[in-house]
Amino acid sequence: MTSIRVAPSAANRALNLLRTVQYTHPPSCPCHSNPNHHHHLQSNHVRRLATPVDPSRQKEYAFEMAASSIRFGPGATREVGMDFANMKAKRVCIVTDQNVAKLDAMKQAVEGLTKEGIEFTVYDKVRIEPKDSSVKDAIAFAKPYNPDAFLAVGGGSVIDTAKLMNLYTCFPEADFLDFVNAPLGKGLPVTKALRPLVAVPTTAGTGSETTGTAIFDLVSKKAKTGIAHRNLKPTLGICDPLNTRTMPSAVHASSGLDVLCHSLESWTAIPYNERTPRPTNPINRPAYQGANPISDIFSLQALRSTVKYLPRAVRDPDDFEAQSQMLLAATLAGVGFGNAGVHLCHGMSYPISSQNPGYKHQGYDVDHPIIPHGVSVAVTAPAVFRFTAASNPDRHLAAAEAFGVDISNVKRESAGEVLGEALASFLVKLGDQPRGLKDLGFKHEDIDSLVEGTIPQKRVLMLAPTLSAELEREREELRGLLEQSMEY
Numbered sequence: 001m002t003s004i005r006v007a008p009s010a011a012n013r014a015l016n017l018l019r020t021v022q023y024t025h026p027p028s029c030p031c032h033s034n035p036n037h038h039h040h041l042q043s044n045h046v047r048r049l050a051t052p053v054d055p056s057r058q059k060e061y062a063f064e065m066a067a068s069s070i071r072f073g074p075g076a077t078r079e080v081g082m083d084f085a086n087m088k089a090k091r092v093c094i095v096t097d098q099n100v101a102k103l104d105a106m107k108q109a110v111e112g113l114t115k116e117g118i119e120f121t122v123y124d125k126v127r128i129e130p131k132d133s134s135v136k137d138a139i140a141f142a143k144p145y146n147p148d149a150f151l152a153v154g155g156g157s158v159i160d161t162a163k164l165m166n167l168y169t170c171f172p173e174a175d176f177l178d179f180v181n182a183p184l185g186k187g188l189p190v191t192k193a194l195r196p197l198v199a200v201p202t203t204a205g206t207g208s209e210t211t212g213t214a215i216f217d218l219v220s221k222k223a224k225t226g227i228a229h230r231n232l233k234p235t236l237g238i239c240d241p242l243n244t245r246t247m248p249s250a251v252h253a254s255s256g257l258d259v260l261c262h263s264l265e266s267w268t269a270i271p272y273n274e275r276t277p278r279p280t281n282p283i284n285r286p287a288y289q290g291a292n293p294i295s296d297i298f299s300l301q302a303l304r305s306t307v308k309y310l311p312r313a314v315r316d317p318d319d320f321e322a323q324s325q326m327l328l329a330a331t332l333a334g335v336g337f338g339n340a341g342v343h344l345c346h347g348m349s350y351p352i353s354s355q356n357p358g359y360k361h362q363g364y365d366v367d368h369p370i371i372p373h374g375v376s377v378a379v380t381a382p383a384v385f386r387f388t389a390a391s392n393p394d395r396h397l398a399a400a401e402a403f404g405v406d407i408s409n410v411k412r413e414s415a416g417e418v419l420g421e422a423l424a425s426f427l428v429k430l431g432d433q434p435r436g437l438k439d440l441g442f443k444h445e446d447i448d449s450l451v452e453g454t455i456p457q458k459r460v461l462m463l464a465p466t467l468s469a470e471l472e473r474e475r476e477e478l479r480g481l482l483e484q485s486m487e488y
Contacts, residue, residue, distance in 0.1 A: 058278040063292040064285060066230045067210045067335045068199070072239040072328065077105055077200055080238060081112025084149055087196050087235075091119050093147035095138070095162040097126040099365060100154040105202050105243040109153050121145055126154065126161045128366055129353060129373065130216040135161055136176065139168045149196040152234070155255070156206025156373070159199045160214035163232045166194045167214075179227045181459050184218055189283050190231040199234040202243045204313075204326040205255025205374055207262060207334020209237030212287050215373075217354045223453045224350030228287045233338075239331050241324035249314050250363020250372075253430055256310035256326055257374035260426075261381055262333040263303035266295055266340035268388055268395055269463040288341025290463055299336035304402045305329035311430060343464035344384045348482065349376035351453025357441035362432065371440060378427060379434060382420040383484035387477070389416030391465030424488045436487030444486065451478045 071079070084092055092113060096106055101124040113120045123141050127134035142150075142165040152162035167190065168174060177185040199209035208214075212233040215226035247255070272290035279285045291299075306329050312322035353376045360369045389396040393412035396419045401407050403422035410418050427433050434440050442450070454461070455475070461467060468474045 055280055056277040058276065060273055060275045060278050060285075060289065062285075063272040063289050063294075063339070064230075064282075065292075065294050065339050066212065066233065066287070067338060068234045068237045070210065070237045070239060070331055072331065074240060074242050074324070076238050077108045077240045077243060078112060080109055080151065080198060080200065081114070081116040081118065083198055083236060083238075084113060084118050084151070084196075085116040087149060089118060089149040089196065091145070091147045092121075092149045092151050093142055093145055093162075093165065094120055094122045094151045094153065095126060095158055095165060096122065096124050096153045097128060097155075097158055098124050100158065100202055103202065103243075103246055105200055105240070106153050109151060109200065113151075120151075121147075123165075126158045128155070128157050128364070129370060130157050130161055132176070132216055132218050132220075135164050135216050138165050141165075142169045143172055147195070149198070151198050151200070153200045153202065155201065155203035155251075156208040156215075156258075159201065159206070159208040159234070160216065160226070162197060162199070163208075163212075163214040163234075164216070164227065166197050167227065167232060170194045179229070180218070181225050181228060183458065184221055184223060184225045184456050185227075190229040191283070192231070194231055196235040198236045198238065200238045200240065200243065201327070201330070203247060203251060203255045204244050204323065204330045205258040207259070207330045207338065209234055209239065210331055210334035211338035213338065215350075219354075221453075221456070222351065222354055222449070223456055224354045225456070228459060230287055237331070239327055241320065241327050244323050244327050245317075245320065247323075248363045248365075249317065250361065250432065252323070252326070253310070253314045253432065254361065254372035254374035255330070256306060256313065257378040257427075257430075257433075259302060259326065259330045259333045259374075260306045260310070261345045261374070261377040262337040262342060263299045263306060263329075264381070264385065264399055265342035265345055266291065266333070266337035267299040267303065267399060268385070268392065268465060269340050269343055270391075270465050272340070275462065286341075286459065287338065288459060288463060289339060291340045295336045295340035297336075298332045299340065300398070300402070302329045302333035302336060303399060305332070307402055307404070307426065314430060341460060341463045343460050344388065344467065344481065345377045345381050347457040347460045347464070348380050348384075348450065348454050348478070348485075349373065350457055351450045352376040352379065352437070352440070352442075355446070355449060355453060357446070359434075359440045375434065375440075379437060379440065380481060380485040382424040382427075382488045383481045385423060386416035386420035386484075387481055388465045389419060427488075436485055437482065438486045442486070444483070447479055447482045450482050451475055454478050 309325040393415035396415040
């Protein structure tokens with residue numbers, strides 16, 4: 001076990017202590033647990049039992065668990081043709097990108113459908129880190145073919161694009177923004193089941209094979225957004241470790257960093273029963289609900305596995321155990337965050353990716369600038385978890401322990417400093433990672449634009465512990481986090 005000692009300044013110690021007291025005071029204390037308690041008799045301003053309840057201020061009381069069926073095992077891809085035959089599928093749209101189209105995973109998928117005599121067509125123009133224009137092109141391909149099932153073979157970009165092709169094929173008259181997350185879109189619920197979608201991931205990162213979330217750049221708004229609803233989740237995810245053996249080291253690293261932040265953010269998200277508003281109809285209960293006892297199990301195990309196996313998978317392309325364990329960790333984290341949600345790292349990552357000043361990450365075979373999603377998420381992580389630790393120091397210390405930190409003598413008010421330092425150390429040792437926004441090409445004058453690109457990400461920001469609900473204060477807190485993330 002590695003012991004990391006941190007000596008924060010006196011000002012930071014005082015701030016951390018105050019924040020810890022603010023967010024973790026005992027509920028038995030009448031002054032802190034009840035803001036209306038002033039040691040005087042009940043006044044007429046206190047709500048009587050007959051007063052109507054404002055639903056928008058009621059906290060959630062239930063959580064739901066939803067995930068795709070998962071099949072995990074080396075060689076499982078060869079079963080995909082039989083799966084579609086069992087579903088009675090007659091016309092399948094295979095979705096992939098031009099790199100994966102050349103790989104063995106795609107070859108096995110085509111052979112499987114051919115062997116079962118199932119008609120299919122192939123869409124191989126998926127853009128890595130999709131934009132709304134690339135998604136619309138894919139939808140326009142799928143609608144006239146009108147398949148009765150979809151097969152996604154590729155990474156998160158491919159699987160997300162296939163989800164959206166499925167959605168808008170089933171709702172052909174819908175406007176594109178109808179289902180897009182509010183406030184950038186209308187955020188309408190998906191009111192009926194979609195067609196079967198089988199996802200075969202070829203990267204170990206997004207966990208998209210388990211979730212009802214699809215992400216893309218909305219170029220006109222300079223923001224990443226997406227659509228999130230349980231009905232988008234794949235019918236089946238086939239997680240075949242043989243399919244990740246062709247991943248370049250850089251893709252292993254950035255995909256693994258996405259797993260890291262999925263697990264950390266879902267583990268530290270606000271509890272589900274602190275989320276408001278309580279839905280008036282269960283169809284409106286969001287996919288991202290806040291941490292809950294079931295998601296916790298998946299998220300913490302995914303974190304431990306990522307810390308153990310990601311460095312091995314990056315260093316040694318022949319370490320098949322590490323690659324297999326990272327694929328499993330990605331799936332575990334997908335179940336965790338697919339129900340609990342993510343928060344600040346992801347919220348800020350969306351404008352970081354979409355406002356890319358021209359950075360192209362080494363090891364990615366694309367013809368355009370790209371900040372891989374995992375890189376854009378991890379670059380703010382040390383600052384984020386220093387900020388959120390006061391909400392639940394014990395959880396943050398448990399996360400630090402997963403990194404190998406000896407927490408036996410760490411004070412609770414130091415949880416943020418300890419976890420932030422552990423994260424920074426992990427990223428540096430992983431190698432070839434930008435050490436802050438400055439390395440991605442951002443300047444201090446870009447921060448206001450990044451803040452404004454983060455503000456609309458309400459779906460994830462609402463799950464961020466300690467983030468202010470007052471808009472101007474929220475802007476200042478986000479600006480501070482981005483300033484601290486310029487370099488680490």
